[in-house]
Each structure stands twice: as structure tokens, then as C-alpha cells.
Amino acid sequence: MFSTEYDVIVVGGGHAGSEAAAAAANMGSKTLLITMNLQNIAQMSCNPAMGGIAKGQIVREIDAMGGYSGIVSDTSAIQFKMLNKSKGPAMWSPRVQSDRMRFAEDWRLMLEKTKNLDFYQDMVSGILVKGEKIVGVKTSLGLTINTKAVILTNGTFLNGLIHIGEKSFGGGRSGERAATGITKDLVDLGFEAGRMKTGTPPRVDGRSLDFSKMIEQPGDENPAKFSYLPITKPLVEQRSCHMTYTSVQVHDLLREGFDRSPMFNGRIESIGPRYCPSIEDKINRFADKDRHQLFVEPEGWNTIEYYVNGFSTSLPEDVQYKALSSVKGFENVKFFRPGYAIEYDYFPPTQLQQTLETKLVSGLYFAGQINGTTGYEEAACQGLMAGINAALKVQEREEFVLNRDEAYIGVLIDDLITKGTEEPYRMFTSRAEYRTLLRQDNADFRLTEKSYKLGLASQERLRVMEDKKKASEAFVSFFKETSVAPEEINPVLKGKKSAEVKQSGKMFKIFARPNISLSDLRVIPSVENYIVENNLKDEVLEQTEIQVKYAGYIEKEKNNADKLHRLENIKIPSNFDYSKLKSMSMEAREKLNKIQPRTVSQASRVSGVSPADISVLLVYMGR
Incomplete structure (x- = not known):
């Protein structure tokens, strides 16, 4: 069946594996994606959403590099929100609510259209190493498949153990078996392994909920999208999420099950995600809080299944049901399935090089939760980078690394390999010291040309980026070169309670004032005429405004980054x-x-x- 040698084998078809396989194949490497169930490629195991604080920046970076996550997020979106708009642009973070089934389907179809990519459904039970070099993998069906590089993206499947109250059973995800064999091979080779935990909330029947008792959470009035490519379009229709709260009564009911909780009776010893704690962990750690937010999120356009964001738990199913039934709007709730916790093997990422290649075995790469991270976006970007570098290694080309001032992807990988992690790592804007440079709006400016030179980003993607950059730079120059008379600008300044001017001056200086926006200046004929005559898109207008208003901050961070490069x-x-x-x-x-x-x-x-x-x-x- 596999008489020829592959350039790259990707083990696992989650978010990391899907991006890794796409990147390696699109760079011309003969690639094989092996996963335990081909029907579950790019499955959203937890919440049906992509993006969020800092995570949205990562999705934009993946898209700018030629990855698929941004495109699929757009085609499967049911709601779009730009978070943190009340703060500076470094904090703006796009997020979509996704149709879970469509997301996985779109990913599968995009991968099937990718040249150089083969698929096989089986469990990889071990790796084959000769000397200090990877030479192949072995499967549970007894097959040996030869390769020049292997990318392990096993997610929560390595010796996965699911906990619901006092019950526990092997599994990598609800309804799916765990993967065995790989951990033993790696430990025998000298790798250090550990255990981590994550959890997920119950899924419920939307027909049993009373949304009139909850607070509606609609999407943006003028939604944007993730991908920089024009092949995807912003949403015209959107589905709302809803918000409700726990209560003291709910907390008391949850506490009744603590003696049967695997978290508190010692059956779970591994560390869970600090920034996405279970509901029992929240009410234990924040005992002074008498309520916590719950976001009730639809799983798709047409399904009746809902995700109860904020109620992740491993308590017994009867306790989960009793407590959730006491939440406003959930009085008659029907469960699709209870929440659960899962423990799994990971490998401290200090054992990796910056390319995500292991230090012990040449040609072996780790990406995703195997490295101790949490989140689809964190996994996907690691898969992308591992796929790129595996292809480059096989093709005997120079490795590709992103620095901390070039991308959130660079921050994430540097944090992992330099500092390691003892708890599931999640990206935040606060982790990036150059976040003013690493905005969601300029990921294409930062990364597309680099990716094009690698042979990953397409000519079309490069052209779109260059057109946007040229248009925004020209519009900035327009403000620097165009003067405005007092009688023209003072009515605007007066209306904004900003100091009026006594003589004509360059519009750039007026625009740079913190309380003056581009929409204010569009009442000036020369500005509006320029926008109309040049048919400027919203993304160009946004980019121009940021470049004018934050020029000083951007220049300061560039200077700081230059100092860093001296040590680099x-x-x-x-x-x-x-x-x-x-x-x-x-x-x-x-x-x-x-x-x-x-x-x-x-x-x-x-x-x-x-x-x-x-x-x-x-x-x-x-x-």
C-alpha cells in the first residue's frame, strides 16, 4: 500500500495537523496525513469559535502566511465580532462563532483539493528512528510507512483519559479512543513526558432553553472577516449568542458534588488551563464571587445543539444537570452530553528547536497540544510552522523562524522553547512586548512576502497585500501633503471640542489628534473625493487611520525591536x-x-x- 517514501508524514488531523499537512503539501513535499478518523478532520473539540483576544491575531497571521484557518473560519462563520474596539488597535481582536459541522467539512474539502497530499485512516502506534534520524512510522494495522520527516500533532489523544465524576475511561475525545504507543517510543528515546488536563462543558438542546430570560449577544453591525483574500465575504446574516449567570444556589449545588469530583479527590493530578478553568475550580478559587457569566453559543446555522461556555466541568453528570437546571433560562434543560475532563500526555517544549524540530531526533517535529498549549489557534499556527520547516528540511533549504517582533506566532514558539510550560499555554496580547507592531490589521504586511518567498503564499495573495499597502501609504501621504484652511476645519474641531486653528496647515497634524477620526474628516470635500476617486476599501481606511494616529508608538516599538535584534x-x-x-x-x-x-x-x-x-x-x- 505504501511502497514509496513520503517526504512528510503528519500524525493527527486536528487543527495543528491540518495546517501542517496543507503547508508541507503546498510547498511541494509529498505528504501523508494519517488520522484515526477521517470524518473528524479539524474537529472543534471544544467551543465552536475561532479567534478572540490575541488568538484572532494568530488566525490573521496564519491567513497572511497562506494557511487555511482564516478562510475556513470565514466560510463557516455564523457571527463576527471585533473584540476590544474600545481600546487601542493593538488590542483589537477578531472572533467568529462557527458552524461546527460546516467548519470540519470545509477543512476536509480544502485539504482534498490540495496537491501532493494523501490521506490514510489508522492509528500511528510508534515512530521508527535510525541513529538519530526519523525514518518512518508504524501503525496499529502493522503497516510501516517510510518518510523523511514526521510531524506529531496528537492533541489530547496520547494515552487520553476522560473523567466524569467518579467514572474514568480511555479516550482522546468524547466517543473516540485514545492513541497508544507513541509516548513509550519517545520516552525510550530519551524524551521527557508529562501530563496535562483540559475540560469541556455540557452540550444542551436549544429547544429546552428559555432565551427570553437571557441577555442577547448579537454580532457586529458591520461585520468584517478573517481572510485577507477577496474569495471570502463578510456575513450578511448572523446568529446571536446569549449570556446568563450562575448564582449562589447554583454554586451550592455544585459544591454538593465536590467529594465526587476527580479534581478534588485526587484522581486528576495534572494541571488544567489557568485562563479557562472549570466551573468547580472557579467557585472554589473565587469563593467571594456570587455569580459567573455563562455564554450560550449555537453550534451552527440549523442545529439545535448549544455550547455552554463558562461551565466546563468534570463533576458527576447528575450534579451537572441539577446545578445547570438552576441557571436562569435553563430550568427545563435537556442534555446532549455532559461535560468532562481529559488528561493526556505532552512533552515539555524546551526539548524543541525554534523550528519545532526535536533536539533529540532529526526530522521529528511536534505541534499543538503535544507541546503543552491549549486552543485551536495556538495549535494551528504551530502546525503551519512545523509543516513549513519539515518541507524546508526535506528540500535541504534554510529553516524558517519568526522573531518576537514579527508575529504572535514567533512569541508563542519562543515562549514555549525558551521558558517551557507547566500548565496549558494560552496566548494573550500581554505576552507580546511588541504588540503595537503585531496588530490584526497588518499581519499581511508583516508576513505575506516572507511566505511568498518560501513558496507557500500565492501570487494572488501577494498582489492583494501589495495593492492594500500601496493604497494605504498613498492615503497617508495625502494627509501629509494636503493643507486645510481654518474655515474648512474649524467647524469640525469645534464640534469635537478640539482646539481650533488660526492658519492653514497639513491635515496630518489635525488627523493625529486623539479625538479626531477619519469619519470626522470625511466632511471635508478633498478627503471624501480622494476616498471615492480611489475606491478605497474599509481595510485601507482602517490601516491609514492607525498609521497616522499611532505613528509615534509604532516608531518607538520599531526602535526597541532594533535593539533586540542586536542581541539576536x-x-x-x-x-x-x-x-x-x-x-x-x-x-x-x-x-x-x-x-x-x-x-x-x-x-x-x-x-x-x-x-x-x-x-x-x-x-x-x-x-
């Missing part, structure tokens, strides 16, 4: 022996010997390494 340019020899630097602290020597950072900049970000330790390193290196 100081390379550290591979397998450098830090133990000989006796002036460095013991902790720093131990950590740096383990992580083996590639640059002084990366070394400075290792937990436990002080500025004094970096000074010692710089002196040793003649700096």
Missing part, C-alpha cells in the same frame, strides 16, 4: 558548555545547558537567567 545577531555556538562560566549563577548554567539557546537574546529570556548572567556571557564572547 549574537549567535551562541551549538552545544555550548555553560558550566565553564564560573561567574554565572548555578541556576543559569543549568538552565542554559538544558535549553541551549541559539542567540544571546533568547538566552536573556530563559527563566532564572539574570542580566548579570547575560553580562558574563557577553564578556566571554568578546562583547
Whole structure:
């Protein structure tokens, strides 16, 4: 069946695996995607949504690079929201509510149209290594498939164990078996493994809910979209979500089941996601709160199934039902299935290089929850980068790495391989020190040309980006070069309670005022005429406004990034022996010997390494 050797084999068909397979195949590598169930490709195992705080920026970056997540998010969206619009543009984050079934279907169909990509349904039970190099995989059916590179994207399936109250059983997801064999092979090779936990809430029958008792949460009045390509369109119709609250009574009912909770009776020892805790964890940790928000989210356009966001739990099913029935609007609730927790194997990501290739085995890559992350978006971007670098390695081309000032993807990977993680890692805007540069609106400016040079982003994608960039730069120049008379601008300034001007001046200076928006200036004929004559799209208008109003902040962050690059340019020899630097602290020597950072900049970000330790390193290196 598999007489030929593949360039790349991707193990797992979730969000990481799907992006990895698409990237490797689109870059010309003969790729095989092996997954335990081909009907569940890109399954939304948890909430039916893409994007959100910082996550939306990642989806935009994946799209700018030529990945599929942004396109599929658009084609399967049922609601769009731009979060944090009351804050600065660095915080704006797009999010869509998705049709769960359509999302998986669209992903499957896009992958089937991808050249160089084959599919096979089976469980990979082990990896084959010769010397220190990957040579193939073995499956539960006894097949051996040869390859030059392997990307493991096993999600929650590696020795997955599902918990509901006092019951536990093997599984990688509700209704699906766990994957076995791979962890043993990796540990035997010398990899360090650990266990993590995540959870999911009950799914309920929407016909049994009383939405009149809840607060409606509609989408944006003028919805945008994720993909920069014109092949997708913004939503015309949208479905609303709803919000309700728990109560003291609900909390008391939940506490009645704590003695049977696997979280509190010791049966779950692994650490769950800090920023997406279970409901029992929330009422235990925040005992002073008498209520918590619940978001009631439709699973699609036509289905009656709803997702109860905020009620993730592993309590016994009778306790879940009793407590949820006491929530306003849920008095007559019918369950589709109870919530559950799942424990699974992961591998501390400090064992990886910046390309996501393992340090121990050449040609073996890890992406997604196997690296200790949580979230579809975090998984997808890792899959994209692993797919790119696996293809580059097979083609004997230079590796591709994104820096912290170039993408949230770069921040995520650098955090993982440099600092590691002992709890499921989730991306936030606060993790990015250059977030003013890493906005959702300019991911195409930052990344599309890089991806095009790799052979991943298409010519069409590059053209769309260049047209947008040219148009926005020209509009910024228009404001810098065009003067406005006092009699023309003062009525606008007076209406906005902004200081009036006494003589003509460049419009850029007026536009830069914090309380003056582009919509205010469109009453000036020259501005409106320019927009109409050049047929400027909303994305160009948004980009122009950001470039004018935040020019100072952007320039400051660019200067800070340039300083960082000076340390990034100081390379550290591979397998450098830090133990000989006796002036460095013991902790720093131990950590740096383990992580083996590639640059002084990366070394400075290792937990436990002080500025004094970096000074010692710089002196040793003649700096």
C-alpha cells in the first residue's frame, strides 16, 4: 500500500495537523496525513469559535502566511465580532462563532483539493528512528510507512483519559479512543513526558432553553472577516449568542458534588488551563464571587445543539444537570452530553528547536497540544510552522523562524522553547512586548512576502497585500501633503471640542489628534473625493487611520525591536558548555545547558537567567 517514501508524514488531523499537512503539501513535499478518523478532520473539540483576544491575531497571521484557518473560519462563520474596539488597535481582536459541522467539512474539502497530499485512516502506534534520524512510522494495522520527516500533532489523544465524576475511561475525545504507543517510543528515546488536563462543558438542546430570560449577544453591525483574500465575504446574516449567570444556589449545588469530583479527590493530578478553568475550580478559587457569566453559543446555522461556555466541568453528570437546571433560562434543560475532563500526555517544549524540530531526533517535529498549549489557534499556527520547516528540511533549504517582533506566532514558539510550560499555554496580547507592531490589521504586511518567498503564499495573495499597502501609504501621504484652511476645519474641531486653528496647515497634524477620526474628516470635500476617486476599501481606511494616529508608538516599538535584534545577531555556538562560566549563577548554567539557546537574546529570556548572567556571557564572547 505504501511502497514509496513520503517526504512528510503528519500524525493527527486536528487543527495543528491540518495546517501542517496543507503547508508541507503546498510547498511541494509529498505528504501523508494519517488520522484515526477521517470524518473528524479539524474537529472543534471544544467551543465552536475561532479567534478572540490575541488568538484572532494568530488566525490573521496564519491567513497572511497562506494557511487555511482564516478562510475556513470565514466560510463557516455564523457571527463576527471585533473584540476590544474600545481600546487601542493593538488590542483589537477578531472572533467568529462557527458552524461546527460546516467548519470540519470545509477543512476536509480544502485539504482534498490540495496537491501532493494523501490521506490514510489508522492509528500511528510508534515512530521508527535510525541513529538519530526519523525514518518512518508504524501503525496499529502493522503497516510501516517510510518518510523523511514526521510531524506529531496528537492533541489530547496520547494515552487520553476522560473523567466524569467518579467514572474514568480511555479516550482522546468524547466517543473516540485514545492513541497508544507513541509516548513509550519517545520516552525510550530519551524524551521527557508529562501530563496535562483540559475540560469541556455540557452540550444542551436549544429547544429546552428559555432565551427570553437571557441577555442577547448579537454580532457586529458591520461585520468584517478573517481572510485577507477577496474569495471570502463578510456575513450578511448572523446568529446571536446569549449570556446568563450562575448564582449562589447554583454554586451550592455544585459544591454538593465536590467529594465526587476527580479534581478534588485526587484522581486528576495534572494541571488544567489557568485562563479557562472549570466551573468547580472557579467557585472554589473565587469563593467571594456570587455569580459567573455563562455564554450560550449555537453550534451552527440549523442545529439545535448549544455550547455552554463558562461551565466546563468534570463533576458527576447528575450534579451537572441539577446545578445547570438552576441557571436562569435553563430550568427545563435537556442534555446532549455532559461535560468532562481529559488528561493526556505532552512533552515539555524546551526539548524543541525554534523550528519545532526535536533536539533529540532529526526530522521529528511536534505541534499543538503535544507541546503543552491549549486552543485551536495556538495549535494551528504551530502546525503551519512545523509543516513549513519539515518541507524546508526535506528540500535541504534554510529553516524558517519568526522573531518576537514579527508575529504572535514567533512569541508563542519562543515562549514555549525558551521558558517551557507547566500548565496549558494560552496566548494573550500581554505576552507580546511588541504588540503595537503585531496588530490584526497588518499581519499581511508583516508576513505575506516572507511566505511568498518560501513558496507557500500565492501570487494572488501577494498582489492583494501589495495593492492594500500601496493604497494605504498613498492615503497617508495625502494627509501629509494636503493643507486645510481654518474655515474648512474649524467647524469640525469645534464640534469635537478640539482646539481650533488660526492658519492653514497639513491635515496630518489635525488627523493625529486623539479625538479626531477619519469619519470626522470625511466632511471635508478633498478627503471624501480622494476616498471615492480611489475606491478605497474599509481595510485601507482602517490601516491609514492607525498609521497616522499611532505613528509615534509604532516608531518607538520599531526602535526597541532594533535593539533586540542586536542581541539576536549574537549567535551562541551549538552545544555550548555553560558550566565553564564560573561567574554565572548555578541556576543559569543549568538552565542554559538544558535549553541551549541559539542567540544571546533568547538566552536573556530563559527563566532564572539574570542580566548579570547575560553580562558574563557577553564578556566571554568578546562583547
